[in-house]
Structures are given as C-alpha cells and as structure tokens.
Amino acid sequence: MRELQGLAELEPLIGAELGVSRWHSVEQDRIQGFADATGDHQWIHVDPERAASGPFGRPVAHGYLTLSMIPFFAKEVYRVNGLKMIVNYGLNKVRFPSPIPAGSRVRSRLTLVSVTPAAQGSQVVIRHEIELEHGTRPACVAETVSLLVG
Numbered sequence: 001m002r003e004l005q006g007l008a009e010l011e012p013l014i015g016a017e018l019g020v021s022r023w024h025s026v027e028q029d030r031i032q033g034f035a036d037a038t039g040d041h042q043w044i045h046v047d048p049e050r051a052a053s054g055p056f057g058r059p060v061a062h063g064y065l066t067l068s069m070i071p072f073f074a075k076e077v078y079r080v081n082g083l084k085m086i087v088n089y090g091l092n093k094v095r096f097p098s099p100i101p102a103g104s105r106v107r108s109r110l111t112l113v114s115v116t117p118a119a120q121g122s123q124v125v126i127r128h129e130i131e132l133e134h135g136t137r138p139a140c141v142a143e144t145v146s147l148l149v150g
Helices: 027-036 048-054 063-068 070-077
Strands: 002-005 017-020 024-026 076-081 087-096 104-118 121-132 140-149
Touching: 017 070, 063 070, 063 140, 070 076, 070 104, 070 121, 070 140, 087 104
Parallel strands: 002 076
Antiparallel strands: 017 104, 024 104, 087 140, 104 121, 121 140
C-alpha cells in the first residue's frame, strides 16, 4: 500500500499509476447478496441453471456490483494521511467492456488522473481499470471523483 502524507504528496503523482490491488473472487453468493440488496434479480445474475444456457455460459456479476467494489480496491492500494474525510463526488466515463463470470477473480489498477483545488480541499479523479484474471479486456473502466478534505 502506498501511504502519502497529506494532499501535497498526491499532486506530483498525476498521470502515475498508484498501484494494483490484490486479486479478489466474485462468487455467486456475493452476486446473490448484491441482487438481494438492490432488487436486481435478473436471471443472468442469480439463476445459475438458466444462465448456463445464456450468453455468458454462467451467471455474471452486476455492473454496479463491480463499481461498488472500487472503494474496497482503493483502500488496498493507497491512503492519504492527515485527511478529515473523503467524500464520494461521482463517477466519470464508466464502461463495462467484459462481464465478470461468477467464480472469477478481479483486481483494480489505479491511476491518478487529476487533483484540482476545491473550496473544502481537493477534487481527485482516479482511473480504475478492473482487470479480470485471464481476461483479455478489462471488466470495468471508471473514473472516480472524490473530495479529499484536509
């Protein structure tokens, strides 16, 4: 994990890779739990028997489940010490180029896109490329926008 001492150490890293998280399994029980929490019980996610004859050959994770894992990945990769709080401000350029089949492993590669001064701190944009183990294309590419308050 990369540890930075305040916002001043973050800005020089614009354009640099911050790091890569560990591999994490996306099992069917996680997919089912996400479906239960969100009410999205589409068969391609929660019906293994029907999904076996569907377009992906088995159940796949929800795109929004993939997005919801981003804070978890980020905590493994970097930390900025001395902050009062971090506020999720939004997302840019979200795409899901490849599905995540149940039982697959994923990780995130983080790149710092920008650090912009804001009234209460700095607005930080980080590109997350969520890689699928043995995949040829990323499962998700998204830019998170966060407000870091020092």
